Amino acid sequence: MSGTGTLGTALLVATLAVPLALLLACLSRRLRNNMPALLVLAPLPGLAAALLALGGMPLAFDQPQLGISLALDVPGALLLGVAALLWSVTGAYAFTDLRGKTNAARFSVCWLLTLTGSLGVFIVADLLGFYLFFALASLPAYGLIVHDDDDPAARRAGGVYMAFTVLSEAFLLLGFVLLAAGESHGSLQIRDVVAALPQSPWRDAALVFTVAGFALKIGTVPAHGWMPLTYAAAPIPAASVLSGAGVKAGVIGLIRFLPFDTAMPGAGEMLVVLGFFSAFYGVAIGITQANPKTVLAYSSVSQMGVIAAVLGMGLAAGDHSVALDTAFYAATHVLAKGALFLAVGVTAVTAARRLRPTLLLAAVLALGLGGLPLTGGALAKLAVKAPLGDGVVGLLANLSAVATTLLMLHFLQCLARTAAHEQQAPAGLAVPWQAMALASVAVPWLLYPFAGGNVADALALAALFDALWPVLIGAALALALRRWQNRLPPIPAGDIVEPAERAFSASYAVGSAMERADGWLRQWPAAGLSLLAIAVVLGAATLFGS
Numbered sequence: 001m002s003g004t005g006t007l008g009t010a011l012l013v014a015t016l017a018v019p020l021a022l023l024l025a026c027l028s029r030r031l032r033n034n035m036p037a038l039l040v041l042a043p044l045p046g047l048a049a050a051l052l053a054l055g056g057m058p059l060a061f062d063q064p065q066l067g068i069s070l071a072l073d074v075p076g077a078l079l080l081g082v083a084a085l086l087w088s089v090t091g092a093y094a095f096t097d098l099r100g101k102t103n104a105a106r107f108s109v110c111w112l113l114t115l116t117g118s119l120g121v122f123i124v125a126d127l128l129g130f131y132l133f134f135a136l137a138s139l140p141a142y143g144l145i146v147h148d149d150d151d152p153a154a155r156r157a158g159g160v161y162m163a164f165t166v167l168s169e170a171f172l173l174l175g176f177v178l179l180a181a182g183e184s185h186g187s188l189q190i191r192d193v194v195a196a197l198p199q200s201p202w203r204d205a206a207l208v209f210t211v212a213g214f215a216l217k218i219g220t221v222p223a224h225g226w227m228p229l230t231y232a233a234a235p236i237p238a239a240s241v242l243s244g245a246g247v248k249a250g251v252i253g254l255i256r257f258l259p260f261d262t263a264m265p266g267a268g269e270m271l272v273v274l275g276f277f278s279a280f281y282g283v284a285i286g287i288t289q290a291n292p293k294t295v296l297a298y299s300s301v302s303q304m305g306v307i308a309a310v311l312g313m314g315l316a317a318g319d320h321s322v323a324l325d326t327a328f329y330a331a332t333h334v335l336a337k338g339a340l341f342l343a344v345g346v347t348a349v350t351a352a353r354r355l356r357p358t359l360l361l362a363a364v365l366a367l368g369l370g371g372l373p374l375t376g377g378a379l380a381k382l383a384v385k386a387p388l389g390d391g392v393v394g395l396l397a398n399l400s401a402v403a404t405t406l407l408m409l410h411f412l413q414c415l416a417r418t419a420a421h422e423q424q425a426p427a428g429l430a431v432p433w434q435a436m437a438l439a440s441v442a443v444p445w446l447l448y449p450f451a452g453g454n455v456a457d458a459l460a461l462a463a464l465f466d467a468l469w470p471v472l473i474g475a476a477l478a479l480a481l482r483r484w485q486n487r488l489p490p491i492p493a494g495d496i497v498e499p500a501e502r503a504f505s506a507s508y509a510v511g512s513a514m515e516r517a518d519g520w521l522r523q524w525p526a527a528g529l530s531l532l533a534i535a536v537v538l539g540a541a542t543l544f545g546s
Contacts (some may be wrong), residue, residue, distance in 0.1 A: 008052050008059040012070050012123060015080075019116045026109050035108035036098045039091030042112060043084035047118045050081030054450050060125075071125040075255055075327035078447060082120040082331045083245035085443070086338040087115050089436045097426025103147055110143030111238075114246065119124050121249045127188040129177050130256070137249040138165045138217070144238035145230055157226075157233035160497055164226040168216035172253075176524055178202040179257070190256050200481065209269055217250030218304040221278040225497035228289075229299040232493055236345030239293060244338030244463075251330045253303070254311050260320040268316025271308055276396050278305025280454065282402040287410050288480060288491045290416060292344050295411040296337065297493075299369065302407065303333050306384075306400055309423045312513035321452070322387045328451035329384050332376040333462030335440040336365045342433040344415060349429065352419040361410055361437045363510040368440070370405030370474055371467045376444030378467040382458055383451055400450055400468050406481065407473025413482075431534035 019042040026032040049072060053059050059072040072080065098104040111410070117136025124130045139162075146158035179193040182200025187193065197203055212223075219227040227247075231239045279302045286298030307326055314322025314433045343362040350358060368375030381401060388422075450453060457463060494500050 008049065008057050009061050011045050011049035011052060012059045014063050015049050015084075015119050015123060016070075016116060018042055018045050019112045019119075023109065023116075025111045026105070026112070032105045032108070035112075036091045036095045036104050037110060038070070039094055039111060040088050042115055043087040043119065043148055046080050046084035046122075047088065047513060049123070051078040053077035054081065054447075057220060059123075062125075065129065067126075069126040069129060070123045072123050074450060075323050076122045076252065077251055077329060078246055078324075078327045078331045078450065079334070080119060082334040082443065083118060083122065083248060083445075086244045086334055086436065086438060087118070087241055088336060090237045090342065090440070093240070093345070093429055093432035097235065097237055097345070098425060099428075101147075101150070106143060107147055107235075110140045113140035114144060114241075116147055118241070118245050118249060121252050127180060127190060130190065130253070131176055133167060134217075134249055134253065137246060138168070141165075141238070141242060141246060143162055144242065145234045147235050147238065151233070153229075154233040154313060156410050157229040160494065161226045161230045164223065165271045169212045169346060170213075171209045171216065172213030175206050175213055175257075178206035178209065178420070194257055194259050195261070197259045198264075200405045208360075209266075211267075211271070213272070213379075214250040214257075215308070216251040218247055218308070219278075219301050220274055220305055220308055221281045221287070221301065222496060224278065224282070224301045225494045225500070227301055228294045228297040228493040228495075229497060231341075232291055232293045236341060240338045240341035242379055243341055244294065244334040246299065247304065247332055248334060251307055251326070253309070255323045255326060258311060258315050260323060261318060263316065263318030263492060265316045266316070269314030270313045270511060271315060272393060273312075275305045275307070275309030275312055276301065276393075276400065279396075279400040280306065280403060281305075283400075283489055283501065284405045285495050286407045287485075288403055288488045289493060290414055291493065292347075292414040293341065294493045295407065295414055296340055298402065299407055299411065300333075302336060302400065302404060303337075303369065306332075306397065307333075309393070309397070310384045313389070313393060314390055317387070322384075324451055325383045325387055326449065328453075329380040332380040332440075332444045332445060333369075335436070339365055339433065339436040339440045340411075342429075342436055344418070346425045346433045348414055348431055349423050350425045351423055352416075354424055355416070355419050358425075359412065359416060361434070363464075365437060365440050366408035366412055367405060367471060369408055370471050371401045372405075372471050373464045373467040376440060378463075379444050379448050379453065380543055381467065382463060383448070383453055386405050397542060398402075401470035402477065405471045406477045409478035410481065412434050446471060506531075 008019060021234060022038060023041055026035055053072045054077050061070040098107060115138055120133030121130060121137055124133050127403060142158050142162055146154045146160055148154050179197065180188060182202050183193045183196040197206060200206060216223040231243055234242065282298045282302030282305060285336045286295050289295050289298065307330055310322060310326050310329065340362060346358055368377035371378045371381045388394050396463060
C-alpha cells in the first residue's frame with residue numbers, strides 16, 4: 001500500500017478513533033471537566049480524510065473479522081468535510097458557551113457520542129455499521145437538547161425528539177432486515193444490498209420502511225414536529241450542529257440506500273410530492289413564528305423537502321448522478337444553517353447599536369438559502385437544476401426559492417428583535433461565528449468543481465439572472481407580509497405535536513373509562529350471557545357469510 005493510501009486509511013480510522021479516545025478520557029474526572037476545550041480537535045481527522053478523498057484518493061478500510069467496513073466516496077467526502085468543519089468550529093463556540101455551567105462535562109460526553117455517529121454515517125460501508133452510527137448520531141443528542149434539567153421546554157422537546165427518534169430507528173431496523181433478506185449471497189455491504197433491492201421479493205416493503213426511517217430523521221412533513229421544538233430548546237452550539245450536520249445522517253442514508261441505478265417512477269414521484277409539500281409547508285408555518293431558532297427549524301423542514309424532491313427525481317429517472325448533486329446541495333445547507341444558528345447566539349449577547357455587521361453577514365447567508373447570486377445557495381440550486389428539469393417540477397423549485405427568501409427575510413426581522421441592550425459578544429463566540437459565516441460563503445465555491453460544476457457557468461449572466469429573480473419576488477412578498485403579519489394565525493412551534501399530545505392525553509381518559517365500564521359489566525349477571533350471545537351471532541354470520 002502506498003504512503004498516501006496508508007495515510008488515507010489512518011485518517012479514515014482516526015475519524016472514529018479520535019472522538020472515541022476522547023470519550024474514554026472522560027472516565028477521568030479531571031479530563032472530563034476539561035473536555036470542552038478539546039471538542040474543537042475531535043472532528044479534525046474527518047476533515048483531513050475528506051480533503052484527501054476529494055483530492056482523488058479512494059479511501060477504504062475493511063476488516064471482516066472485526067466487523068468493520070469503512071469507505072469514502074465523493075458524495076460522502078463532501079458531507080463529511082463540511083460536517084467536520086461545522087463540528088470543529090462550533091466546538092470552539094461551545095467551549096466559551098459552556099464556561100461556568102454545571103452540566104458542561106455531561107454535555108461534552110453527549111457531544112462526542114453524537115459527533116462519532118454524525119461522522120461515522122458518512123464513511124461506514126456495511127448495513128450493521130450504518131445502523132449503529134445512525135443510532136449514535138441520534139440517541140445521545142437527547143443530552144444536548146436537555147442540557148438544562150430545570151427547563152420544562154427542553155424536557156418536553158427532548159421527549160418529543162426521542163419519540164420520533166425511536167420510531168425512526170424502528171422503521172430503519174425493519175427496512176434493513178428486509179434489505180438484508182433480499183441479498184441472496186448473505187452480504188451486508190451497503191452496495192450489495194442496494195444492488196439486490198430491485199429484484200428482491202421484499203422490495204416495496206424494504207423501500208417504504210427505509211425511506212420512512214430517513215424521512216423521520218430529515219423532518220419531512222408530517223414527520224417534522226420534533227424539529228422546531230428541538231432546535232428552539234437546545235443550546236446554540238447543539239442547535240447548530242444538529243440542524244447543520246446531525247440531520248444529514250438522514251440525507252446520506254437516502255443517498256446510500258435508494259437504488260438510483262434502477263428507474264422506479266412510482267416511488268420517485270411519491271418522494272417528489274412529499275418533498276415539495278414539505279418545502280412549502282415549512283415556509284407557510286415558519287412565517288407565523290417569532291423565535292428566530294424556530295424559524296430556522298421550519299426553514300430546515302423546507303430545505304430537506306427540496307432535497308427529498310431532488311432524490312425523488314433521480315429515483316424516478318434511474319439517475320445515479322443525482323447522489324452527487326444532492327450531496328453538494330446538502331453540504332451548502334450544513335454550512336449556512338450551522339452558521340445562522342451561531343448568529344442567533346451572537347445576536348442575543350450583542351447590543352443593537354453594534355449589531356449591523358452581524359446582521360449584514362447573516363443576511364447574506366440567509367438569502368443564500370433562497371439562491372442569492374454569488375452565494376453557496378445559488379451554486380446549490382444550480383447543481384440540482386438538471387435533475388429537477390424545466391417543467392412543472394422545475395417551476396416548483398423556483399417557487400420554493402421565492403418562498404425560502406420570504407421566510408429568511410422574516411427570520412432576519414425576528415433576529416434583529418433579539419439584540420441585547422448594552423453588551424458585545426465575547427470573542428470566544430464572535431470569532432467562531434465569523435469563521436463559520438466566511439466558510440459558508442467561500443467553501444461552496446471550492447467544492448463546486450468536485451460536484452461536477454463549472455464555476456464559469458455559475459458566473460454567466462443567465463445563471464445570475466435565474467438566481468436573482470426568485471429572490472426579488474421573495475423580497476417583494478416579504479414587504480407585503482409585514483403589513484399582514486398581525487393577521488396570521490398563531491401556530492405553536494411544532495404545530496402538529498400539540499394536537500397529538502392532547503389526543504395522547506385524552507387516550508388515558510378513554511382507557512380509564514373503558515376499564516371502569518368493564519368492571520361494571522363484569523358485576524352485571526347478564527353480561528356474560530350477552531357477550532356469549534354476541535360471539536355466537538358473529539360466529540354464525542362469519543360461517544354462513546362464507
